[in-house]
Amino acid sequence: MTTLTQTQNDLIAQLRAICGTANVLTHEDPSADLSPWEQDWRKRVHGRALAVVRPGDTAQVAAVVKACAATGTSIVPQGGNTGLVVGGVPDGSGTQIVLSMTRMNAVRAIDPANLTITVEAGCVLKNLQTAAENAGFLFPLSLGAEGSCTIGGNLGTNAGGTQVVRYGNTRELCLGLEVVTAQGEVWHGLTGLRKDNTGYDLRNLMIGSEGTLGIITAATLKLYPQPAAQLTAWAAVPSMEAAVQLLGLAHQRLGPGLTGFEVMNQFSLSLVDKHYPQLRVPLWQGSPWCVLLENSDSENEQHARGQFEALLESAMDSGCVHDAIVAESLSQARGLWHIRESITLAQVQEGLNIKHDISIPVSRIPDFVAETDALLAREVPGVRMVDFGHLGDGNLHYNVQAPEGGDGKAFLHDFEDKVNTLVFDQVLKFKGSISAEHGVGELKAAKLPYYKDPTAMAMMRALKTALDPQNTLNPGRILA
Numbered sequence: 188m189t190t191l192t193q194t195q196n197d198l199i200a201q202l203r204a205i206c207g208t209a210n211v212l213t214h215e216d217p218s219a220d221l222s223p224w225e226q227d228w229r230k231r232v233h234g235r236a237l238a239v240v241r242p243g244d245t246a247q248v249a250a251v252v253k254a255c256a257a258t259g260t261s262i263v264p265q266g267g268n269t270g271l272v273v274g275g276v277p278d279g280s281g282t283q284i285v286l287s288m289t290r291m292n293a294v295r296a297i298d299p300a301n302l303t304i305t306v307e308a309g310c311v312l313k314n315l316q317t318a319a320e321n322a323g324f325l326f327p328l329s330l331g332a333e334g335s336c337t338i339g340g341n342l343g344t345n346a347g348g349t350q351v352v353r354y355g356n357t358r359e360l361c362l363g364l365e366v367v368t369a370q371g372e373v374w375h376g377l378t379g380l381r382k383d384n385t386g387y388d389l390r391n392l393m394i395g396s397e398g399t400l401g402i403i404t405a406a407t408l409k410l411y412p413q414p415a416a417q418l419t420a421w422a423a424v425p426s427m428e429a430a431v432q433l434l435g436l437a438h439q440r441l442g443p444g445l446t447g448f449e450v451m452n453q454f455s456l457s458l459v460d461k462h463y464p465q466l467r468v469p470l471w472q473g474s475p476w477c478v479l480l481e482n483s484d485s486e487n488e489q490h491a492r493g494q495f496e497a498l499l500e501s502a503m504d505s506g507c508v509h510d511a512i513v514a515e516s517l518s519q520a521r522g523l524w525h526i527r528e529s530i531t532l533a534q535v536q537e538g539l540n541i542k543h544d545i546s547i548p549v550s551r552i553p554d555f556v557a558e559t560d561a562l563l564a565r566e567v568p569g570v571r572m573v574d575f576g577h578l579g580d581g582n583l584h585y586n587v588q589a590p591e592g593g594d595g596k597a598f599l600h601d602f603e604d605k606v607n608t609l610v611f612d613q614v615l616k617f618k619g620s621i622s623a624e625h626g627v628g629e630l631k632a633a634k635l636p637y638y639k640d641p642t643a644m645a646m647m648r649a650l651k652t653a654l655d656p657q658n659t660l661n662p663g664r665i666l667a
């Protein structure tokens with residue numbers, strides 16, 4: 188066990204006075220297990236915190252940040268700790284504070300006429316969706332981790348998910364923010380305005396800044412009417428070209444009704460079939476790709492079904508779909524989505540892997556996949572591609588699994604850097620982004636300067652220095 192300095196002991200005493208003794212956990216207490224806050228979801232890093240601090244309101248967050256700023260102690264904000272790029276866990280130094288926001292989970296207000304909901308940052312996404320639903324509305328952000336991720340983390344990463352094709356990512360769903368700055372001041376920006384041209388857009392700067400520019404304590408978010416009917420279809424398609432063709436048809440035929448368009452390659456579905464056979468994956472054995480489509484209709488189920496059937500009929504006529512099913516009930520639809528959302532977990536069951544979250548203009552995805560698959564097969568004999576994601580947004584989780592029977596740890600050690608460079612070089616060539624929705628965190632921070640415009644990098648560094656001159660907010664994340 189490391190011995191704390193007098194300054195660290197004084198700081199902990201101060202933090203306990205601010206948040207209450209029970210809400211400041213340290214390694215000095217032998218009964219406290221800090222590992223849930225120190226270990227990232229993918230088990231890539233196990234850090235060591237000086238303390239885990241759990242504030243109960245915005246004033247406490249501000250006081251904690253002031254106390255940390257006075258001692259130059261760095262702070263790692265954390266929500267549900269479901270992030271996939273090592274952004275919300277402490278480093279191994281034992282000197283950082285994890286600021287866990289999960290106690291701040293209240294729904295503060297719903298304004299039905301303004302179509303807005305105001306919630307605290309630690310509100311779990313699923314609870315936010317339920318609060319909107321109970322008030323007769325839809326909050327459309329939806330992702331596999333929604334049962335444990337928080338809206339603060341969603342805003343911190345500008346999360347995407349499965350409804351972006353219709354509603355946009357988290358940034359597009361947010362109207363106002365309450366933020367504690369690096370100096371411990373509170374920015375009261377909880378506006379529900381849809382128009383406000385009074386200078387720099389600080390809200391959009393904070394969103395996606397991964398806790399490096401400020402601590403988000405609350406947000407005002409957009410609500411939408413609930414669809415009258417929602418139908419889900421699963422289609423077997425012969426190629427990625429065909430999937431892109433189907434997407435074009437779906438846009439034409441369904442218009443704004445198209446709320447989900449996900450693609451999954453055969454190997455990713457074979458992993459779900461192998462590790463979760465009870466989920467009964469349909470149509471995967473005879474097809475290199477499957478597509479999951481969702482149609483949200485403002486009229487009624489009959490109208491939605493008619494539209495879907497017409498779409499699939501014309502897709503079959505043109506040869507871009509070989510076989511398809513339309514869910515007959517809500518529980519069948521949920522089952523199909525559950526299969527899609529289980530790919531991440533099935534991949535974990537299969538072993539360690541190299542994850543990519545890239546975006547490419549949709550029109551170029553077929554060429555990107557064909558070319559990059561071939562390059563990887565040459566560099567890593569026996570490589571297995573777990574390729575799936577949000578094709579409607581041009582966002583692929585283009586993941587690389589070790590060859591069959593290979594040791595995951597050794598594979599990462601030998602190939603991670605080489606594979607990342609190969610894939611990211613291809614992304615650059617196809618004018619894409621190396622992070623579409625998961626963020627940069629620590630995992631991609633060292634690579635970012637090679638793939639982002641140098642002037643943009645310089646402006647980002649200048650903003651960081653201006654807003655957080657002591658570099659105490661989540662240092663080493665985004666900017667290495």
Ligand code: FAD
Pocket residue numbers: 228263264265266267268269270271274275288308309329330331332335336337338339340341342343344345346347348349397398399401402403404531532624625628661664
């Ligand atoms: P954390 O993991 O706790 O933190 C993430 C980042 O946000 C960190 O940098 C942290 O410092 C910062 N942060 C957290 N709270 C705050 C705050 N209040 N103020 C400022 N910064 C803060 N992501 C997608 O985009 N789309 C998906 O479809 C998707 N699916 C997923 C499925 C699974 C099974 C899993 C495990 C993850 C998935 N993710 C997905 C990734 C993850 O769920 C998202 O990144 C999510 O937004 C993280 O929320 P969190 O509360 O867990 O944040």
Ligand code: MLT
Pocket residue numbers: 331348528530531544576577584
């Ligand atoms: C998803 O789309 O399922 C998520 O982004 C998680 C992942 O990439 O594994």
Ligand code: ZN
Pocket residue numbers: 347348576577584624
């Ligand atoms: Zn995703």
